[in-house]
Amino acid sequence: DAGVTQSPTHLIKTRGQQVTLRCSPKSGHDTVSWYQQALGQGPQFIFQYYEEEERQRGNFPDRFSGHQFPNYSSELNVNALLLGDSALYLCASSLRGGAYGYTFGSGTRLTVV
């Protein structure tokens, strides 16, 4: 049973560019959340998707957007990249609420130069 799969694993982009990160949730899970983890810090919640809609959003600018597809997979898009967007981006999936814990992927390491 595959867990959460994220692609790509590493990415280098230039300031001002746009990036798309992808996530396939664990089989049977229908909710996908995205987190940003800066080096040496705890993950920060970006947003959550359920039934193809953004259910909740953290304190991130509109440059961060997402999408969930009918097969529950998800994309995170970041426009107009800033140096400060360099971080590990984690995708987590769950069945509806996260009371039983989320399953995380190994993340995408984004470096903005």
Added chain:
Amino acid sequence: AQTVTQSQPEMSVQEAETVTLSCTYDTSESDYYLFWYKQPPSRQMILVIRQEAYKQQNATENRFSVNFQKAAKSFSLKISDSQLGDAAMYFCAYLRETSGSRLTFGEGTQLTVNP
């Protein structure tokens, strides 16, 4: 807003010994969930243990146990018989399902296990 604080940026323990990682949180709610996650160098966040706030009994998973003090808003993790594979960054996290199920993480504690 809920906050989670881990006051120990780094901890070390000898193999086979016991170590306790501290976590405090701030919330005005009575019904919530607390977690400890482990993040090894592979970067994947792995669930270690889960506690439901309405349960007074402390959760236990093999060598891992918690000391949940609801009134004090404290949630520490005890690792018994530490193994080299326990070396990782450990994060304490809070979740209130009715608030949209977002996890609020602490800053983490880097655990080193010495042979």
